Amino acid sequence: MINTVVTQFNLVCDQQFWVPWMEAAYLFFNAVGFVIAFLADIIGRRITFLTFSVWGIVICLATPFANSPPLLFFLRCCRGLSSALSYIGINLVSELVPVTHRAAYGNVYWILWAFGYITCAGVAYLLQDWITIRLWSCAFLIVYLTYPVFIYESPRWLCMHGRNKEALVILKRIAWWNKAKLPVGYFDRVDQVLHAEYAHHLGQATVAPETLVLEKDTGTVSEIKSCVDLRPTSRANSNEVDESNDKCLDMLKFPNLRNRTLILCFMQSSITIVYFGLVTDNSFALENIFLNVLLMGLMEVPTSFIGWWASEYFGRRSSTSLLLILTGVAVLTTKLLGTAIPVLRATLALSGKFFVTVAYCVSDLYISELYPTTIRNIGLFTVIAVAGVASAVAPFVNKLNEINYYLPCLVYGAAAFVGTFSVYFFLPETKNCPLAQSVKQSEEFVHGKEKEWCEKMQRMQV
Known part of the structure; x- marks a missing residue:
């Protein structure tokens, strides 16, 4: 890169602290944006979606003109708020998709994220200047202008x-x-x-x-x-x-639902810490930053389809657990290899990124199925918001390599393994199970008794 944020603002020596803080601020305010997105249940999906879209346009257009680290930091915080736009969109469209297609939709929805990821590598390689890159990326905002015409209320x-x-x-x-x-x-x-x-x-x-x-x-x-x-x-x-009496605080009031919420928050936090830790470590797979981003983006392309297949074939719980184990093994072995056998190291690194991305796809579907209809949106955004706060530590975890080379991979590996344990042994499997409609029904849905619960739900529907 000819001109980066670091070189333009001289973010070295005593100014180096700005780099991880700018990355962490974006991730932290992602979580704040998810909390604000609760409004979609109150004022409607469309108006919330369009408001976040306008906000995103304004911030994206302003970012290239930032002339100081504090202003750029502020704009990064503001940009993080608009990231909830993706999840408002997935909720909006999911309410129009038949139940039989939700597993496919819930995973394939993210395919364009992968293409955007890949495009970033190519644009950055061609332009080599962060301001020019930001200006060219604003061209994609043209799509936002079509939203008022094509986006309807749910x-x-x-x-x-x-x-x-x-x-x-x-x-x-x-x-x-x-x-x-x-x-x-x-x-x-x-x-x-x-x-x-x-x-x-x-x-x-x-x-x-x-x-x-x-x-x-x-x-x-x-x-x-x-x-x-x-x-x-x-x-x-x-x-x-009586479903009309269900409240969002029931997630904490009822013991089974409360424990489930805590486990889901930990599970999603484990996934996001590892995912964003690998994303913000530009040399995790290869030293060439452009090739590194390109290959990591390519790894995202098949993940939606693999997530769809895995959740249907193995089930949501088993898929998430297995993928977290594979992620932990890949991350640990990548760092243990060091610079020896570069091809094998790159393969393991990309495999770890692949596994955690598939886990991300499956977990979004899994979380939405574990909450009852009356509080599903709030439950999903609560878990994602908590995970968003946790992901903000990822840039600082990467800085631990200044203390010890192996510390970051140990943290990521431990997060993946503990997440596996909590999911597999404490959460119920939702594959082929009807969705709970009320908090009371959800409270009775526990690990090890899925079959009895499904039979009871079927009797209630007769």
């Missing part, structure tokens, strides 16, 4: 807030866009289901409404088995769980 969120007419308008637009052939009166029936969904959310329905599935170009629609009998104050079955 019909499910609108339904849960009694805005059925708006939800119907959006569903009609989706049907038109997909050229779906629908029977006469279809949307009248959809309107009935939307009212039923809202009543069920308020605790005024005797039967949960079933989800409609629109099949492109076939003209078929899944049958609605019940139009839901509404009651003003109570349910027909007094034993049914």
Whole structure:
């Protein structure tokens, strides 16, 4: 690189502390952004998504013109806030995807991240100047300008807030866009289901409404088995769980859910510390920084598809545990080899990056399945926020090599192995299990009793 942040602002000697702090600030404010993203459950997915998009555009355009380390540090903090945009997007679209496709979608969603990763290496190699790189990267912000036109509010969120007419308008637009052939009166029936969904959310329905599935170009629609009998104050079955009373603090109130939250926070923290530790260590695999970033980006391309396959074949818990073990082994052996056998060292390093990235893909799906519907978004963002705070220590862990060459890999290896233990022995497997709808149902879903829980859920649905 001809001109870097370090060379432009002379971040050496007594100014060297700015480098890890700028990296850590971005990661820490990622977590703050995830907390702010809770607003998506209150004011809507679309407006929150667009607000984060505008914020991201402003900060990206301002960054190349930073003329001092403190100002650049401030802009890095602000940029970190907008990273929650990706997770708001995944929540927004997941509410439109059929249950049978969520495993595929939850993993493949991140494929464009990999292509962006690879592009960074090529752009940096060609331009060799951090300011020019930042200016050229702003060209990708053109995509953001299409969001107000193509991003709609979540019909499910609108339904849960009694805005059925708006939800119907959006569903009609989706049907038109997909050229779906629908029977006469279809949307009248959809309107009935939307009212039923809202009543069920308020605790005024005797039967949960079933989800409609629109099949492109076939003209078929899944049958609605019940139009839901509404009651003003109570349910027909007094034993049914009142989901409308579930609160976000129930994650800490109920012992099983509380323990699960703590384990998930530790699991995700282990993954993020290792992942961002490897990302911020530019010479982990190879001394050539451009080739290092390029190869690490290439390792990200197949991870989404491997994560999809692993979560379906081995299950979520087993996949996460196995991937963390493989990550720990790869990271430890990479450092132990030192500079000997460079080809083998690079292969092991890239394998470690590959395994932890697949674990990242699977864990996002796993976390969302372990929380009940009533608090799923808040549960997911809570875990990601805690992990985001933990990931902020990764740049400082890399600095431990100034004390001892092997310290960083020992920290990453230990995090991976302890994360494996906590996941495999304490969390339930969610593969082929129905999603819990309420906190009470989720509280009964424990490790070792998955089969009994699934049978009970099936009896409740009969």
